[in-house]
Amino acid sequence: MSTSAIIMMLIAMAVLWGGLAVAIWNINRYQGEEPESVHRDL
Amino acid sequence: MSAAVEHSEEHRGAFSSRKVFILAAIGSAVGLGNIWRFPYVAYENGGGAFIIPYLIALLTAGLPFLLLDYGLGHRYRGSAPLSFRRAHRSAEGLGWWQVGICFVIAVYYAAVIAWAARYAFFSLDKAWGDDPEAFLFGDYLQAGDPGVGLDFVSGVTVPLVLVWVAVLAIMALGVQKGIGAASVVFIPVLFVAFIALVVVALTLDGASVGLDALFTPDWSALGETSVWIAAYGQIFFSLSVGFGIMITYASYVGRRSDMTGSGLVVGFANSGFELLAGIGVFAALGFMASASGVAVDEVATDGLGLAFIAFPAIINEAPAGALIGVLFFGSLVVAGVTSLVSVIEVVISGVRDKFEMSRIGASMAVGVPAALISIVLLGTTTGVYVLDIIDHFINRFGILVVAVASMLALSWVFHKTGLLREHLNRDGSVQVGTWWQWLIGIVAPAALTFILVNEFIDNLQEPYEGYPTWMLVTLGWGLAVAVAVIGFLLARVPWRDSTFLGDPEVQAQKDERSS
Numbered sequence: 001m002s003t004s005a006i007i008m009m010l011i012a013m014a015v016l017w018g019g020l021a022v023a024i025w026n027i028n029r030y031q032g033e034e035p036e037s038v039h040r041d042l
Numbered sequence: 043m044s045a046a047v048e049h050s051e052e053h054r055g056a057f058s059s060r061k062v063f064i065l066a067a068i069g070s071a072v073g074l075g076n077i078w079r080f081p082y083v084a085y086e087n088g089g090g091a092f093i094i095p096y097l098i099a100l101l102t103a104g105l106p107f108l109l110l111d112y113g114l115g116h117r118y119r120g121s122a123p124l125s126f127r128r129a130h131r132s133a134e135g136l137g138w139w140q141v142g143i144c145f146v147i148a149v150y151y152a153a154v155i156a157w158a159a160r161y162a163f164f165s166l167d168k169a170w171g172d173d174p175e176a177f178l179f180g181d182y183l184q185a186g187d188p189g190v191g192l193d194f195v196s197g198v199t200v201p202l203v204l205v206w207v208a209v210l211a212i213m214a215l216g217v218q219k220g221i222g223a224a225s226v227v228f229i230p231v232l233f234v235a236f237i238a239l240v241v242v243a244l245t246l247d248g249a250s251v252g253l254d255a256l257f258t259p260d261w262s263a264l265g266e267t268s269v270w271i272a273a274y275g276q277i278f279f280s281l282s283v284g285f286g287i288m289i290t291y292a293s294y295v296g297r298r299s300d301m302t303g304s305g306l307v308v309g310f311a312n313s314g315f316e317l318l319a320g321i322g323v324f325a326a327l328g329f330m331a332s333a334s335g336v337a338v339d340e341v342a343t344d345g346l347g348l349a350f351i352a353f354p355a356i357i358n359e360a361p362a363g364a365l366i367g368v369l370f371f372g373s374l375v376v377a378g379v380t381s382l383v384s385v386i387e388v389v390i391s392g393v394r395d396k397f398e399m400s401r402i403g404a405s406m407a408v409g410v411p412a413a414l415i416s417i418v419l420l421g422t423t424t425g426v427y428v429l430d431i432i433d434h435f436i437n438r439f440g441i442l443v444v445a446v447a448s449m450l451a452l453s454w455v456f457h458k459t460g461l462l463r464e465h466l467n468r469d470g471s472v473q474v475g476t477w478w479q480w481l482i483g484i485v486a487p488a489a490l491t492f493i494l495v496n497e498f499i500d501n502l503q504e505p506y507e508g509y510p511t512w513m514l515v516t517l518g519w520g521l522a523v524a525v526a527v528i529g530f531l532l533a534r535v536p537w538r539d540s541t542f543l544g545d546p547e548v549q550a551q552k553d554e555r556s557s
Contacts (some may be wrong), residue, residue: 001250005257008090009321012257015097016317020310027060027303030471 054120054394055217055401056294062218063295064304066225069380070282070291071312072232074154074349077374080276080316081323082344085256087272088263095264095273096313103486104277105309109474110449110482111283112301113462115292119546121391122286123533125293126448128545130456136448137392139529140286143440144388146525147285148412150429151385152209153420154346155378156201157182158371161350165357165367174354178346179426188427188509190419190517199421205379206413212383213390213405217294221383232376233315239369240318243325246360252328255338256320271496274489279437281312282381284445286388293391297550302470323348326356326366333359346426349374386412398538427509428517434506435518438497440525446487446494453483465547 001009057063084092118125123137160182164170170177179185184195212220243249263269282288292301324338330352331338343352353370357363386409394404419428452458459479467473505514537543 001254002258004259005090005254008093008259009253009257012090012093012317015093016310016314020307020314023303023306023310026471027064027300027307030300030303 053398054293054391056296057222057291058218060295060299060304062222062226063291063299064307065229066221066380066384067282067288067291067304067308068311069225069229069232069377070287070384071280071308071381072229072315073280073282073377073381074151074374075276075280076312076316077236077319077323077377078345078348080280081256081320082342082348083272083276084320085324085342087269088260089255090257090259091261091263092269092273095270096276099270099273099277099489100309100313102481103274103489104281104283105305106478106481107278107283107445107449107486108281108288108305108309109302109466109478110452110459110462111288112292112305113466114452114458115289116295116297116299116301117462117465117545117547119293119297121293121395122289122388123392124395124541125289127533127537127543129452129458131543133451133456135530135533136444136451137286137289137529138532139444139526140284140289140448141389141392141532142525142529143285143436143444144287144385145408145412146432146436146440146521148382148386148389149416150420150432151378151382152205152413152416153198153202153425153429155375155382156198156205157350158374158378159201159205160197161354162368162371162375164354165371166364168354168358168363168367170354170358172358174358175351177354178350183426184423185426186423188513189424190428190513191422191424192418193423194421195423195425198425199417202417202421203413205382206409206416209379209382209386210405210409210413213386213409214402216401221387224383225380228376228380232373232380235369235376236315236318236322236373239366239373240322240325242362242366242369243322243329246325246329248329248332249325250328251332252324252326252338253321255328255342256324270489271493275493276316277313278445278490278493279441280316281309282384284448285441286392287384290388290391291384297547298469300469300471302466302472302474306472326360327352329360330356395541396532396535396537398540427513431506431509431513431517432521435501435514435522436525438494438501439519439522442490442494442497443522444526446490449482449487449490453479453487459483 057066084096114125114129118128120128121137122140123134126133126137182197212224214220278284295301327338327341330341334341341352357367360366389408390404393399393408394401399407419425459482463474463478505511506518
């Protein structure tokens with residue numbers, strides 16, 4: 001692989017997979033409120 | 043919460059937690075397009091440089107639009123028609139338009155899953171032989187001349203019936219026990235299977251040639267309008283936004299859930315999976331190019347050609363070809379099923395809300411006709427042509443049009459984006475500013491309208507793929523228009539007296555103050 005291709009691959013990985021990691025870290029940090037009961041699906 | 047709202051929520055069902063909702067939403071977003079469309083779109087539109095327009099499209103249109111759907115469904119706590127109706131009494135038709143589009147998509151999407159399931163088994167003994175293209179159209183699909191016929195192909199019909207039986211079973215089990223439970227199992231399986239496929243593909247000779255072709259940047263491409271159109275189109279079509287799915291799923295989440303944080307996870311998971319797919323697919327294509335002694339551009343393709351012609355050719359040549367086949371086609375089946383479930387749920391949820399039907403009753407009332415139409419139209423020797431035309435037109439002149447119409451209507455006619463922004467911010471871990479309203483009201487609709495106008499002109503100038511005019515008029519243009527017309531007619535059917543048509547959030551806050 002050429003150097004430019006390797007660099008762009010690493011940038012894409014860092015942005016998209018890094019973005020996912022940050023997003024997951026964020027929602028784990030902020031739990032919010034879960035529903036008290038699961039409504040029946042009648 | 044008032045008795046009317048409580049009555050509605052008890053009957054509709056819900057996801058047991060935010061985690062289940064996120065997995066279901068990822069399952070919907072990650073579909074066939076992530077695997078067979080993104081890699082080629084990126085390769086054709088600047089390679090490594092494509093990440094720039096792609097990321098800008100994700101941040102300026104994809105995620106904002108996803109949050110609009112989340113805000114609408116979560117605030118108004120209903121299916122697409124009910125959410126739009128609760129937002130404004132004149133908006134309900136937009137919801138039914140989305141429901142109609144989902145019904146049409148479900149009909150043909152099931153067929154592709156059936157083909158992929160069959161090909162997973164074909165992989166074991168490489169049943170396609172030395173000429174996968176001739177096998178696909180000749181031996182397997184037995185494709186005749188374009189038209190609509192009733193010559194059934196058992197190799198397609200039988201797996202198609204099984205796909206529908208499985209999907210209807212999931213739908214009948216309900217939101218949590220069906221959709222939620224399936225997502226909790228299928229999404230981890232999909233990610234693990236695809237990562238395994240990527241690892242195997244990366245070990246093939248020539249894999250680096252494919253990756254080099256995919257990631258080498260062509261910076262001049264950034265000056266081309268078509269590249270930016272491709273980026274916005276890819277983001278829009280791959281996120282499952284604009285046609286009711288995310289509205290419906292968001293209505294099943296707890297009232298005080300963090301929807302903006304969830305949206306970021308879904309958006310980046312979807313794009314992250316696309317990148318993974320790009321690496322796996324182009325590593326395999328690099329192997330094929332090297333084995334054949336040709337350049338990557340001679341083997342690179344997308345869609346049905348990639349899945350059912352290029353990959354069988356790769357499987358023929360590669361060591362552990364059967365393993366690659368089972369992982370690849372198995373991934374297509376799993377990604378397809380979780381997406382199909384979300385598409386058909388839009389219809390079931392709309393019917394349930396409007397007619398206050400039971401879960402099983404609505405699943406059968408929607409699923410059985412959809413399955414029958416699917417089998418009759420797609421299980422035959424002409425199914426591939428029917429699929430190709432409907433897919434082409436309903437994506438462009440169905441989804442794109444309703445997406446633009448709903449964004450503009452919510453922004454400029456019903457003036458609801460300010461309210462939805464406040465709603466998203468109330469419990470959101472990531473706050474959205476007024477810039478979000480500008481993105482939803484101007485940037486995203488402008489980008490999609492540009493794509494739409496281009497597509498409209500192209501399709502008027504040159505009949506799609508040279509199909510007979512009557513097929514394009516009925517299954518293409520006619521169906522896209524009919525879905526919209528039927529949608530607005532359905533909006534005229536009165537709601538049941540017991541259905542609460544006000545703003546559930548306002549009602550809930552009133553009740554909290556009085557208690």
